[in-house]
Amino acid sequence: MELPNAALVLVVAAAAMLSVAVAYDPxxxxxxxxxxxxxxxxxxxxxxxxxxxxxxxxxxxxxxxxxxxxxxxxxxxxxxxxxxxxxxxxxxxxxxxxxxxxxxxxxxxxxxxxxxxxxxxxxxxxxxxxxxxxxxxxxxxxxxxxxxxxxxxxxxxxxxxxxxxxxxxxxxxxxxxxxxxxxxxxxxxxxxxxxxxxxxxxxxxxxxxxxxxASKYPTCCVSFSSFYNDTIVPCARCACGCEHKTCARSERDSKRLMSASGKSARPVSALRGHVNRQSAAPLLQCTTHMCPVRVHWHVKLNYHDYWRAKVTVTNFNYRTNYTGWTLVAQHPNLDNITEVFSFDYKPVVSYGSINDTALFYGMKFFNDQLVEAGPYGNVQSEVLMRKDASTFTFRQGWAFPRKIYFNGDECRMPPPDSYPYLPNSAPASLVSSASVVVAVAFLVLLMA
Structure with missing residues (x-):
């Protein structure tokens, strides 16, 4: 069936707008x-x-x-x-x-x-x-x-x-x-x-x-936890696709798999050359999400005028060191950052004067390299923010970021209805000592 001229023009215009929007990063x-x-x-x-x-x-x-x-x-x-x-x-x-x-x-x-x-x-x-x-x-x-x-x-x-x-x-x-x-x-x-x-x-x-x-699937995912609820919200199942035919359950498995394929256990990122692009396919640790990178946001402590979040980035790729990595988070309270521990930080002002986005990256010669999967394959920091009395709340998942980017790629977020909820019997100004409740569970998550 032939489209009328006016309809054809609309289709072409929509396709052009879509092609531009695909490359646009707000x-x-x-x-x-x-x-x-x-x-x-x-x-x-x-x-x-x-x-x-x-x-x-x-x-x-x-x-x-x-x-x-x-x-x-x-x-x-x-x-x-x-x-x-x-x-x-x-x-x-x-x-x-x-x-x-x-x-x-x-x-x-x-x-x-x-x-x-x-x-x-x-x-x-x-x-x-x-x-x-x-x-x-x-x-x-x-x-x-x-x-x-x-x-x-x-x-x-x-x-x-x-x-x-x-x-x-x-x-x-x-x-x-x-x-x-x-x-x-x-x-x-x-x-x-x-x-x-x-x-x-x-x-x-x-x-x-x-x-x-660049990729059919996301290349990173986000998980959540909080001191006021013992629920840990994991990355969505197959967040980065589950079409990978091979994955490693341990570092020993990774060395065996790379040896079987004739490749060195040394990360491909340490190599250089035109051929290496073809051999740089990730060798991922076996997980339910199958993502090379996971970002975990933990609402850790609550004070009278401040609150604290812990951010952990974990590398599940046995073939890649992420040197000079970047992490971007969008949250309305990031305009009131008081201190960032063990990461460098810069504000990202995207919408005129709105400052709700932060760029985090490693300190030079300290943690600016996120090493390949294994016991040292993670970096972490804590962010202390001053409360905005007009908007601050722990209810309805407000304390969790709206978007997370790793190395410039947007990460897959958990569905909003799964966020750790504030118990009905608890006041909005929970005391910081309640964070002990999920400490053990959080450590278990980091080892996953």
């Missing part, structure tokens, strides 16, 4: 990764450019094994040489007789170099194994750069053609890149900050992330 509406090309000089058959990857996402980083940037050349360009990165394939360079280009691929894929490469192969902000920090966590680490010498490309602004079909891979899929757009040339300051220079030509590519494109 807690980080302006978050994106921008790839900027600055043409710095002309060569006999092309140009030399610096390519800069800027991560403007507040709480989503690119973790190991790092980024891969790809594109399609507009003409028959080749890469003569690179500094700070390398193409994964040389391609067919048979028509060149003397000096062979670094890559002749029409669709090159480029990866960052590892730390420790010789100094003459480095430029500023390169050689971190493709790892890029979240901007809200570490602005200085939220940038990565490399230099490329392009041949057979034209030697003027009119003859150079902008590459097409840009792609960006983090540790996996999820990013969609728009077309390259020529923008006003970048202005640079010289090392002594006394003179300005300008790129000969600049173009930008904007890439946005969609959790729905």
């Amino acid at each position: 807690l980080d509406p302006n978050g994106n990764i921008t790839i900027k090309w600055d043409v710095l000089s002309w060569t006999p058959d092309g140009y030399v450019a610096t390519v800069t990857i800027n991560n403007f996402q507040t709480y989503r980083q690119i973790m190991a094994p790092g980024w891969t940037v790809g594109w399609t050349w507009a003409k028959r360009e080749v890469i003569w040489s690179m500094v700070g990165a390398q193409a994964t394939e040389q391609g067919d360079c048979s028509k060149f007789k003397a000096n062979l280009p670094h890559s002749c691929k029409r669709t090159p894929a480029v990866v960052d170099l590892l730390p420790g490469v010789p100094y003459n192969q480095q430029i500023a902000n390169c050689c971190r194994g493709g790892v890029v920090s979240a901007y809200g966590q570490d602005p200085s680490g939220a940038v990565s750069s490399f230099q490329v010498s392009v041949g057979q490309a034209g030697t003027t602004n009119r003859t150079v053609k902008v590459p097409k079909n840009f792609t960006l891979l983090g540790p996996g899929p999820g990013y969609t890149c728009g077309p390259a757009k020529v923008v006003p040339s970048t202005v640079f300051l010289t090392a002594d900050h006394r003179r300005k220079t300008q790129a000969l030509m600049t173009w930008n590519v904007t890439c946005t992330y969609s959790q729905h494109l």
Whole structure:
């Protein structure tokens, strides 16, 4: 059946809006990764450019094994040489007789170099194994750069053609890149900050992330408990899907399974290379939720003017260390944080002046790495908040977060009707000593 023209237009418009909404994050509406090309000089058959990857996402980083940037050349360009990165394939360079280009691929894929490469192969902000920090966590680490010498490309602004079909891979899929757009040339300051220079030509590519494109299922889940109720609300069954054919019930099982598959027991995140993306499938601990990561929020103590929550993040993946992890929580009382113990913290203001979202991350060299599943595969902290007399209550699950994100992905929350309820006989201002009631049960949960 053919749709009327008006109905067809509505369907197309709805599909377009949906495609945009999929990549839109209301807690980080302006978050994106921008790839900027600055043409710095002309060569006999092309140009030399610096390519800069800027991560403007507040709480989503690119973790190991790092980024891969790809594109399609507009003409028959080749890469003569690179500094700070390398193409994964040389391609067919048979028509060149003397000096062979670094890559002749029409669709090159480029990866960052590892730390420790010789100094003459480095430029500023390169050689971190493709790892890029979240901007809200570490602005200085939220940038990565490399230099490329392009041949057979034209030697003027009119003859150079902008590459097409840009792609960006983090540790996996999820990013969609728009077309390259020529923008006003970048202005640079010289090392002594006394003179300005300008790129000969600049173009930008904007890439946005969609959790729905990255994974069929959520990658984390949330569980709850409280001092005023002995009920522990676990992650939903199969919260992250139950299609995994193999899981490990113990660390010994994980080593046996990896040995059987010919892989080292060392976490894949410690490796680097194009092939590792194919072997980085998680080896999960056997759980009812089958999630790589669980976040547990425990309402721990109640004081006259303050209350305290304990947050525990547990890694159930035997193949991954989450280095530079981030945790985002949304709750109306997070605008009154008094103290955060053993995590670093920054507010995330998403809706004008509303401050109901907090970014938590590990302290450098202390707990900024969430190690693979096992006895040390968890990090925890406590958050002390001052009560807002007009809104504070323990009733109807008010003390639990509205949303939780781990490493930029939204976690699966328990259904609202399952939250620990306040007993009918108990006043809203319960004393803190009641927290002892669920202490043993909480320890049991952490060991699950």
